[in-house]
Amino acid sequence: MSETSRRSVLAAGAAFAALPLSHARAQAANTIRIALLCDFSGTYRDVTGPNELACVRQAAAEFSNRGFNIEVVYADNQNRADVGSNITRTWIDRDGVDCIVDGGASSVALAVNEVVREKNKVFLNSSSATSDLTGRFCSPNLVHWTYDTYMLAKSTGGATVRAGGDSWYFITADYAFGHALERDTATFVRAAGGRVLGQARTPFPGTSDFSSFLVQAQASRAKVIGLANAGSDTINCIKQASEFGLARRGIKLASLLMFMPDVHSLGLEQTQGLICTETFYWDLNDRTRAFTRRVAGQLQSNVPLCMNHAGGYASVIHYLKAVADMGVARAKENGAEVVARMKAMPCDDDCFGPGSIRQDGRKLHPAYLFEVKAPSESHGRYDYYKLLQTTAGDEGFRPMAEGNCPLVRS
Amino acid sequence: MLEFLETITGVPTPLLFGQILLGLINGAFYAMLSLGLAVIFGLLNIINFTHGAQFMMGAFVAWMLLTWLGLGYWWALILAPLIVGATGVVIERLMISRLYKLDHLYGLLLTFGIGLMIEGFFRNQYGSSGLPYRIPAELSGAWDLGFMFMPVYRGWVVVFSLVVCLATWLVIEKTRLGAYLRAATENAALVQAFGVNVPRMITLTYGAGVALAALAGVLAAPIYSVNPQMGTNLIIVVFAVVVIGGMGSILGSVLTGFGLGVIEGLTKVYWPEASATVIFVIMAIVLLTRPAGLFGRA
Numbered sequence: 001m002s003e004t005s006r007r008s009v010l011a012a013g014a015a016f017a018a019l020p021l022s023h024a025r026a027q028a029a030n031t032i033r034i035a036l037l038c039d040f041s042g043t044y045r046d047v048t049g050p051n052e053l054a055c056v057r058q059a060a061a062e063f064s065n066r067g068f069n070i071e072v073v074y075a076d077n078q079n080r081a082d083v084g085s086n087i088t089r090t091w092i093d094r095d096g097v098d099c100i101v102d103g104g105a106s107s108v109a110l111a112v113n114e115v116v117r118e119k120n121k122v123f124l125n126s127s128s129a130t131s132d133l134t135g136r137f138c139s140p141n142l143v144h145w146t147y148d149t150y151m152l153a154k155s156t157g158g159a160t161v162r163a164g165g166d167s168w169y170f171i172t173a174d175y176a177f178g179h180a181l182e183r184d185t186a187t188f189v190r191a192a193g194g195r196v197l198g199q200a201r202t203p204f205p206g207t208s209d210f211s212s213f214l215v216q217a218q219a220s221r222a223k224v225i226g227l228a229n230a231g232s233d234t235i236n237c238i239k240q241a242s243e244f245g246l247a248r249r250g251i252k253l254a255s256l257l258m259f260m261p262d263v264h265s266l267g268l269e270q271t272q273g274l275i276c277t278e279t280f281y282w283d284l285n286d287r288t289r290a291f292t293r294r295v296a297g298q299l300q301s302n303v304p305l306c307m308n309h310a311g312g313y314a315s316v317i318h319y320l321k322a323v324a325d326m327g328v329a330r331a332k333e334n335g336a337e338v339v340a341r342m343k344a345m346p347c348d349d350d351c352f353g354p355g356s357i358r359q360d361g362r363k364l365h366p367a368y369l370f371e372v373k374a375p376s377e378s379h380g381r382y383d384y385y386k387l388l389q390t391t392a393g394d395e396g397f398r399p400m401a402e403g404n405c406p407l408v409r410s
Numbered sequence: 411m412l413e414f415l416e417t418i419t420g421v422p423t424p425l426l427f428g429q430i431l432l433g434l435i436n437g438a439f440y441a442m443l444s445l446g447l448a449v450i451f452g453l454l455n456i457i458n459f460t461h462g463a464q465f466m467m468g469a470f471v472a473w474m475l476l477t478w479l480g481l482g483y484w485w486a487l488i489l490a491p492l493i494v495g496a497t498g499v500v501i502e503r504l505m506i507s508r509l510y511k512l513d514h515l516y517g518l519l520l521t522f523g524i525g526l527m528i529e530g531f532f533r534n535q536y537g538s539s540g541l542p543y544r545i546p547a548e549l550s551g552a553w554d555l556g557f558m559f560m561p562v563y564r565g566w567v568v569v570f571s572l573v574v575c576l577a578t579w580l581v582i583e584k585t586r587l588g589a590y591l592r593a594a595t596e597n598a599a600l601v602q603a604f605g606v607n608v609p610r611m612i613t614l615t616y617g618a619g620v621a622l623a624a625l626a627g628v629l630a631a632p633i634y635s636v637n638p639q640m641g642t643n644l645i646i647v648v649f650a651v652v653v654i655g656g657m658g659s660i661l662g663s664v665l666t667g668f669g670l671g672v673i674e675g676l677t678k679v680y681w682p683e684a685s686a687t688v689i690f691v692i693m694a695i696v697l698l699t700r701p702a703g704l705f706g707r708a
Binding site for chain 1: 422424425428429432433435436530533536537538539540541542544545552558559561563564632633634635637639640643644675678679682683685686687
């Protein structure tokens with residue numbers, strides 16, 4: 001082979017080798033990477049985890065024909081802030097992720113929030129509770145979608161006080177979420193003329209026996225025991241409160257954050273009559289039922305949908321609408337701009353209906369106060385809730401001026 | 411006297427008595443679990459990190475018996491330990507028995523890995539929220555003790571676990587079978603020379619230790635959420651109990667289990683935030699002052 005021809009073969013080979021690379025680069029530039037970070041192995045797995053992944057994938061599938069590619073990745077945050085922020089950094093720095101969905105436990109979400117802001121990406125928080133995310137820690141890169149501690153306190157806490165529960169004792173998960181929920185509820189109780197008689201801060205995770213705290217609560221002579229916890233903590237509290245006969249002694253339980261999977265786990269026999277607040281219920285209206293039918297085949301077999309799962313779907317839908325509107329290239333470049341666009345666009349999806357996003361990042365939609373049905377009233381699979389009251393979005397959440405969000409002041 | 415107690419503790423006496431009693435109940439779980447661990451470590455020299463998963467399996471098997479076969483709590487109390495114990499026998503024969511000649515660390519890593527796999531399997535099948543399991547009708551209700559309202563079921567847990575602990579201790583310390591077991595730990599070859607089938611005895615001992623964990627799981631099912639991570643929360647504390655009591659000491663682990671339950675219960679009154687760490691603080695102190703544990707032989 002002559003020198004020339006050898007060179008031309010090498011050149012052709014090199015061009016061929018470079019072809020998929022440039023193609024891949026072009027594809028990456030036209031791909032939006034969405035990463036779901038939540039609990040896949042611990043106490044919050046069922047209220048986020050695989051069902052939320054199915055919902056996020058559903059949102060991506062519904063946007064599959066808009067001229068850009070969507071990739072969904074996910075990871076387990078182990079309910080630890082350090083693990084969550086490390087994964088977020090790796091995703092953004094190494095894997096080119098554009099948008100983090102969920103975050104999970106409040107402590108993790110607060111850490112992830114800072115990383116996303118620093119890297120100027122997008123954080124769609126769909127399951128964390130702390131109202132501080134749109135308060136003192138609010139960020140131009142964050143949308144807090146589903147619910148928060150203030151809304152729960154106002155809806156469930158407010159209804160309990162109105163029903164005569166004017167003296168409270170809190171059993172509080174000892175981390176950011178529990179503290180925020182206790183603080184926000186106590187504010188409502190006091191504002192309504194009620195009293196807070198005490199609280200027990202229980203180690204999280206790792207507490208499975210709550211009898212000691214329940215007995216202390218009973219000894220305080222409070223009429224209401226406020227459960228400022230979630231997941232298996234709430235389940236254990238409700239189970240053990242019934243064992244210790246608290247209801248028979250006239251003490252009410254206020255499950256400030258309870259989800260459908262918790263109710264399913266305890267069974268209607270044990271949960272009937274309890275009230276709780278969610279912003280989504282599968283059987284609420286035609287649109288929620290239609291959504292539930294669409295994702296049904298991809299859900300875990302024994303875990304019902306709850307508002308966090310719906311929040312994952314709806315927040316990603318709205319995000320993708322903004323991306324389609326402003327173009328992939330700009331969306332990848334500037335996360336804060338995408339969030340600003342999301343705030344400027346009215347929201348509408350099958351799970352939460354029409355709504356809007358406030359300047360502080362708070363998504364506004366109605367909050368529903370439900371009562372858990374008695375076994376005799378439940379007529380089908382997951383037919384668990386009776387609607388007691390609906391609070392409109394702008395009334396249910398904390399007024400923007402009270403949150404001390406620096407974005408609002410500026 | 412009661413008023414004096416109230417003044418120095420700053421907590422109403424009835425509440426204090428109630429908390430001590432609740433501590434004893436939690437201690438009953440610690441005692442039963444650490445007993446199984448102590449039996450396995452004492453005779454097999456294996457640190458059984460699968461114990462938490464086996465405790466969880468006991469609770470799940472109770473749920474399965476009820477849901478799939480309609481067999482209630484009392485059947486579960488007999489069948490669940492046998493079924494889970496049988497899985498223990500299989501695990502010991504197939505895997506653990508190959509590690510006796512190696513360092514402790516290998517057994518620890520193997521059993522830890524098996525535990526993670528079992529928990530992962532149950533998590534995938536049943537999710538993390540847990541499954542409902544009711545207190546049996548015969549044991550529901552509560553006694554009014556004056557100073558507190560005591561659920562009948564919790565009383566049953568304390569009494570039953572005391573009986574099980576005592577029976578296990580008697581079998582190991584006072585019977586011919588127990589003597590063989592203890593002799594086999596000292597010198598397996600010699601005991602085998604007398605015609606005792608030592609490998610089979612070791613396998614059955616592991617099965618029995620696992621069955622104790624499953625029995626505790628059945629006891630726990632009506633009061634704790636039956637979920638895949640229910641053993642993880644408990645097992646770390648139970649390891650601390652075994653270390654404080656002295657590795658391999660049967661009486662030590664039972665007494666320490668109940669004692670630490672009470673200490674933890676009191677911490678929940680005075681400083682709830684520290685109740686998850688108090689046992690580890692005690693463990694550190696005991697390790698520094700008596701490395702072999704309170705009842706262990708150096």
